Amino acid sequence: xxxxxxxxxxxxxxxxxxxxxxxxxxxxxxxxxxxxxxxxxxxxxxxxxxxxxxxxxxxxxxxxxxxxxxxxxxxxxxxxxxxxxxxxxxxxxxxxxxxxxxxxxxxxxxxxxxx
Amino acid sequence: xxxxxxxxxxxxxxxxxxxxxxxxxxxxxxxxxxxxxxxxxxxxxxxxxxxxxxxxxxxxxxxxxxxxxxxxxxxxxxxxxxxxxxxxxxxxxxxxxxxxxxxxxxxxxxxxx
Numbered sequence: 001x002x003x004x005x006x007x008x009x010x011x012x013x014x015x016x017x018x019x020x021x022x023x024x025x026x027x028x029x030x031x032x033x034x035x036x037x038x039x040x041x042x043x044x045x046x047x048x049x050x051x052x053x054x055x056x057x058x059x060x061x062x063x064x065x066x067x068x069x070x071x072x073x074x075x076x077x078x079x080x081x082x083x084x085x086x087x088x089x090x091x092x093x094x095x096x097x098x099x100x101x102x103x104x105x106x107x108x109x110x111x112x113x114x115x
Numbered sequence: 116x117x118x119x120x121x122x123x124x125x126x127x128x129x130x131x132x133x134x135x136x137x138x139x140x141x142x143x144x145x146x147x148x149x150x151x152x153x154x155x156x157x158x159x160x161x162x163x164x165x166x167x168x169x170x171x172x173x174x175x176x177x178x179x180x181x182x183x184x185x186x187x188x189x190x191x192x193x194x195x196x197x198x199x200x201x202x203x204x205x206x207x208x209x210x211x212x213x214x215x216x217x218x219x220x221x222x223x224x225x226x227x228x
Contacts, residue, residue, distance in 0.1 A: 034216065043205060043219040044158065087156055102148075102170065103217060105158040 002027040004092050006106025013080050014114050021109045023090035024072040032093035033066060033073045034103070039086045047088075048075070080113045087111070118142050119220040121206050127226045128196055136191045136223045138206030147189035148207040148217065149181060158205070164189055196227045 003026040013019050025033075031052040036044035050057045050064045050073065057064050061080075066073040077084055087110050091103040119140045128134055140147065146165040152158050162181045163170045169181065178194045193200060206220040 036219075038156075043221050045219070046216050049216065089158060102160055102163055104160070108156050108158075 002030060002092050002094055002102075002104040004090060004104050004106045006090050006109060008109060009107065010110045010112070012112045012114060015080060015082060017080055019075075019077045019080050019084070019111055019113075021075045021088055021090065021111070022072060023074070023092075023106050024070075025092040025104075026071065027092070027094055028068075028071065030092040030094045033064070034091050034093070035064060035075050036089045036091065036105075037086045038089065038108075044089060077111075080111075082113050082115050085111055085113045119206060119208055119218050121204075121220040121223050123223060124221065125224050125226075127228065129228055130196055130198060132196050133192070133194045134196060134225075135193070136204055136206075136225075138189050138191070138220055139187055140206075140208040140218070140220075141187065142208060142218060144208035144210050144218075145186065146209050147183070148209075149189065149191050150205040150207060150219075152203040152205060152222070154202070161191075162189075193225075198227050201225055201227045 006023045034049035035047050037047045038044045048059050048062050048064050050066050055066055061078045063076040087108045089108050090106040093103050122137045148163045149161040150158050151161055160172050161175045164181055164183055180192045181189055183189045203222045203224050205222045207217040209217045
């Protein structure tokens with residue numbers, strides 16, 4: 001099955017600095033890579049995703065890059081703000097049959113933005 | 116938002132009991148999922164279900180069983196609860212026809228005493 005490794009497990013940055021979280025995946029058939037943000041006590045919420053036919057995607061201060069050859073993808077947050085503090089999860093999705101797509105999540109990165 | 120809802124929000128129960136968690140989505144999605152998030156925040160898929168197939172993660176004990184009365188609901192039944200079942204359980208849903216975003220419910224925090 002798919003295996004997703006995520007690093008670092010914790011990350012502290014000063015407000016205004018950039019944060020980068022990296023993930024690798026094992027199954028070359030994976031074709032969809034979402035990133036979820038989970039604030040304390042809340043549900044995971046999608047913040048950005050990328051599909052395997054795209055190398056980079058940007059949404060305001062958030063960007064994701066994908067290197068299919070190396071099987072790794074990264075989340076970049078620029079001009080970090082205290083409200084960016086949360087746990088971030090990367091995931092990789094493969095077709096598990098009959099139209100179902102299963103997500104395998106990384107173990108999460110706890111991002112702390114210091115004011 | 117109430118796109119994917121779960122009840123109850125909190126569940127405290129004794130070891131050995133049988134309990135259920137309900138999930139409903141009003142997004143018209145075809146596929147629903149159950150995830151377990153343990154104390155270390157690891158998110159692990161337990162089941163995915165659409166009207167064609169139930170896919171079970173092989174590590175899930177058979178004390179756990181999903182039941183879908185209709186396309187909008189996927190309930191989770193847990194028999195003979197154990198201490199290690201304590202976790203937050205998230206329901207999610209997505210469209211079937213292609214790789215698509217999964218929308219999560221608010222979670223049910225289960226504590227087994």
